[in-house]
Amino acid sequence: MTEIKRPVGRRDWRTRLIQPEVGAPGGFVSLVPAVHRGSTVVFERLADAQDDWRTGRYTYGLYGTPTVLELGARIADLEGAHHSFVVPGGQAAIVLIYLAFCTAGSHALVPESAYGPNQELGPGLLEGLGITVETYPPTIGAGIADRIRPATRLIWCESPGSITMEVQDVPAIVAAAHARDVPVALDNTYAAGILFDAFAAGVDLSMQALTKYVGGHSDLLLGSVSVRDDAAYARVGPVHRLLGLAVSPDDCALALRGLETLAVRLAALERSTLAIATWLKARPEVGNVLHPGLPDCPGHAIWQRDFTGSASVFSFVFADEWDADRVARFVDALRLFRIGYSWGGTTSLVMAYPAPGSNARSYGARLVRLNVGLEATQDLIGDLEHALALAEGEQG
Numbered sequence: 047m048t049e050i051k052r053p054v055g056r057r058d059w060r061t062r063l064i065q066p067e068v069g070a071p072g073g074f075v076s077l078v079p080a081v082h083r084g085s086t087v088v089f090e091r092l093a094d095a096q097d098d099w100r101t102g103r104y105t106y107g108l109y110g111t112p113t114v115l116e117l118g119a120r121i122a123d124l125e126g127a128h129h130s131f132v133v134p135g136g137q138a139a140i141v142l143i144y145l146a147f148c149t150a151g152s153h154a155l156v157p158e159s160a161y162g163p164n165q166e167l168g169p170g171l172l173e174g175l176g177i178t179v180e181t182y183p184p185t186i187g188a189g190i191a192d193r194i195r196p197a198t199r200l201i202w203c204e205s206p207g208s209i210t211m212e213v214q215d216v217p218a219i220v221a222a223a224h225a226r227d228v229p230v231a232l233d234n235t236y237a238a239g240i241l242f243d244a245f246a247a248g249v250d251l252s253m254q255a256l257t258k259y260v261g262g263h264s265d266l267l268l269g270s271v272s273v274r275d276d277a278a279y280a281r282v283g284p285v286h287r288l289l290g291l292a293v294s295p296d297d298c299a300l301a302l303r304g305l306e307t308l309a310v311r312l313a314a315l316e317r318s319t320l321a322i323a324t325w326l327k328a329r330p331e332v333g334n335v336l337h338p339g340l341p342d343c344p345g346h347a348i349w350q351r352d353f354t355g356s357a358s359v360f361s362f363v364f365a366d367e368w369d370a371d372r373v374a375r376f377v378d379a380l381r382l383f384r385i386g387y388s389w390g391g392t393t394s395l396v397m398a399y400p401a402p403g404s405n406a407r408s409y410g411a412r413l414v415r416l417n418v419g420l421e422a423t424q425d426l427i428g429d430l431e432h433a434l435a436l437a438e439g440e441q442g
């Protein structure tokens with residue numbers, strides 16, 4: 047093997063591959079947040095290498111790179127939080143909150159309308175750890191006081207609820223909980239952390255699936271846990287660290303980009319969604335339209351009192367004579383509304399919930415959830431009209 051010629055005193059080229067002696071000029075200033083990838087963080091001196099999560103200093107990529115911490119700081123700023131932890135998804139945010147506040151012997155309360163996988167955590171994981179999770183009717187309001195036990199360590203709210211869209215009286219639940227020193231956590235995904243001011247309503251923890259409106263394009267999974275004060279920060283911080291909830295800086299960079307268009311997307315989605323919900327309400331095939339901005343929705347008056355706007359996801363219930371087969375024909379006949387879970391992206395989506403275990407069970411198999419995207423409203427209404435006609439026609 048011939049040696050590559052190099053000037054005397056220069057390090058071997060194989061070393062320079064790893065530890066380069068040249069680089070790009072400094073002074074680059076752009077509008078775009080930098081994507082900092084990195085697991086190891088290097089220190090000037092050994093004494094700098096101390097590893098205390100509370101100092102906020104960089105120690106290891108798992109605990110945050112500048113890209114991840116920038117997203118957290120931006121979310122905390124928008125929500126008026128003391129601090130926001132960025133985690134791999136909304137479900138990870140939910141688990142983090144449970145494990146920060148509940149230990150063996152604890153009791154937690156969660157609304158019957160909560161996001162399905164949140165409700166599955168009780169039987170699927172927490173009961174095995176000695177934590178009792180009890181569901182409560184979402185419209186319970188101040189009546190939550192009767193469900194609080196000496197062992198209650200956490201009360202969940204989610205407003206509006208997933209699928210069935212009940213708007214909760216969060217301030218009333220917070221008042222009853224705080225009278226007994228019980229913290230309240232809110233799943234504020236519907237509001238994008240914006241349309242409902244969680245901390246003004248008194249909650250201790252507000253989480254969202256950044257996957258939905260902050261990401262906004264169905265191309266990432268991220269979540270956030272925002273804490274009200276230093277007491278909640280001190281509970282969540284160590285557990286966040288121990289769970290090893292690493293997130294990708296690339297995903298965080300996409301979420302930071304999503305933030306730039308959040309206001310215009312939410313405004314356009316609200317307009318189009320209200321137009322479609324109102325159109326459906328006038329159709330003879332449709333019974334209730336469960337959109338928080340319309341009077342059919344349980345808690346509509348609370349929504350008017352507490353929210354500054356509505357979002358893109360809502361449900362409607364077909365008239366009594368509709369059965370699961372006819373609902374499936376309707377869903378299958380849609381062309382622009384794509385069949386899929388999740389929401390908050392640019393594409394319109396539809397899902398039906400015929401499963402008896404779903405919180406939509408009280409509506410039989412007649413409930414359909416829509417996520418309105420950024421397609422032209424008239425085309426989406428045309429798609430619904432066409433599918434209604436096909437579902438009827440094939441009925442014979």
Ligand SMILES: *Cc1c(COP(=O)(O)O)cnc(C)c1O
Nearest residue numbers: 135136137161235255257267268
């Ligand atoms: C989607 C969603 C979650 C879970 O978020 P992921 O990022 O998919 O894990 C939690 N809560 C609500 C209300 C959601 O809609």
